[in-house]
Amino acid sequence: MRSLNETPADPALASAKPSPWRKGDARPLLSLVVPFYNEADVVEVFFGQVIPELERIADIRFEVLCVNDGSADATLDKLVAIAQQDPRVRVVDLTRNFGKEAALSAAIDEARGDLIVPFDADLQDPPSVIAALVEKWREGYDVVLARRRNRDADSALKKLTARWFYRMHNAVADLQIPENVGDFRLFTREVGEALKRLPECRRFMKGLFAWVGFRTAVVEYARAPRAAGESKFSGWKLWNFAVEGFTSFSTxxxxxxxxxxxxxxxxxxxxxxxxxxxxxxxxxxxxxxxxxxxxxxxxxxxxxxxxxxxxxxxxxxxxxxxxxxxxxxxxxxxxxxxxx
Structure with a gap:
């Protein structure tokens, strides 16, 4: 079994760390960044679907950066076991559960890629869409949004409340958030560096993604049900998330x-x-x-x-x-x- 380099916490940014890929390879590096929280049931399924899809993308190197957000189950052990077998997989273990927005911030900070793609571990966003995002980026865009064509996988209540949230937020806030667009998107290293410059500790990532701007395109897709496990967002957490969005970008x-x-x-x-x-x-x-x-x-x-x-x-x-x-x-x- 290959050994892992277990590095203790270091405040230095990921850009200061050496890349594990050979030097002189001109192909751009894509970082798929994925927060994990109590997702032990879906880890094997996730890598079984994601790695083949990434390997199909022409002229792209890739890494899968997994952020364990204080999971209480076997998520970390399974992620480390996969990283032992595949040098393209890296794992960052947070000291506790900081929440998805913080875990996503950590993933963006640690990513080494020329292209960064935030992704959810539940596979509701099909990995095959990543190739479409890359093709759109090749046309010269800095940000490519993945917009859900429908929300058939969600309950009627969740679809209704999501519609209300986007419409109310965009009505009261100066900053417009694209409707039915989650964290799943592609953006360049330049956009990632701009996000790192934003100093707030209470982070509403959908708003921050929209705030930095850059040349943006949209790719539409159909969302699927969860591959396994249950959603970690209760009704109360979704309510607090909505309040965070309103208070972050509107007075x-x-x-x-x-x-x-x-x-x-x-x-x-x-x-x-x-x-x-x-x-x-x-x-x-x-x-x-x-x-x-x-x-x-x-x-x-x-x-x-x-x-x-x-x-x-x-x-x-x-x-x-x-x-x-x-x-x-x-x-x-x-x-x-x-x-x-």
Missing amino acids: LPLRVWTYVGVAVAFFALCRAAWLVLRTLLYGVDVPGYASLATAILLLGGIQLIGIGVLGEYVGRIYLESKKRPVYLIRRRYEQRAANA
């Missing part, structure tokens, strides 16, 4: 409360003028307390909602001010250069 949720306050104040002035006029015309009566209690509860609820929205942004400022790293690496696994 409209803050500004809207100015307009709500103006509308409530205007209504209060109109109500006060009506009470004065009614008192002058009809005298003073003794009203009940139901309307008063309703008004107090309504205004109190509006104020609490406004404070909650403000709290979301203050919380982001608080976390960003700590300047903690997005992720920490425990160990890297790859074959020694002599075995490559």
Whole structure:
């Protein structure tokens, strides 16, 4: 069995590490970067489908960079076993579960390729589409998006909420996110370096991909069901993900409360003028307390909602001010250069 080079955590960027491929090979290197979290059931199926598809792409070298995002099952052991057999597979093990956005950031930082393709381990995105992305890149594009032609593999509720998210986000944010486009895409090393320059630790990668810009094309495809296992995104996690997207690229949720306050104040002035006029015309009566209690509860609820929205942004400022790293690496696994 070939030995692995187990490298302890190193803050240096991946670009500073030597490439395991022979020098003088002019073919571009494609880095397929894949976060894994408790995906032990799908590891063998994943490599059984992905490696042959990558080998079919002409005039391209490739590496598969796997980021183990603190898996609690046998995911890491299986990834390391495959890396022992194939020098084109590298494994980066994070110290704990940092979340998909952080794991994807780690994968982009560690990638050595001239082309970088983020990919999901569940194989809902067909590996055969990668060749189409490469062909589109050959036409001169810096970014090639993979857009889902349909979401038949998703439940009716997930399709509905996804449609709402994209439409609401693009309505309130200055930055437009392409609808039905996930993390699956191809981009050049230049785009990857631009992403590395973005300093925020709370990262909404769909928005960051759109923010950097560059010349972009689109390839459409049909999404498949998961190859194995279950989705790690619960309804609550998806809700928090959506909130992250809104607060990362729009201040409209803050500004809207100015307009709500103006509308409530205007209504209060109109109500006060009506009470004065009614008192002058009809005298003073003794009203009940139901309307008063309703008004107090309504205004109190509006104020609490406004404070909650403000709290979301203050919380982001608080976390960003700590300047903690997005992720920490425990160990890297790859074959020694002599075995490559």
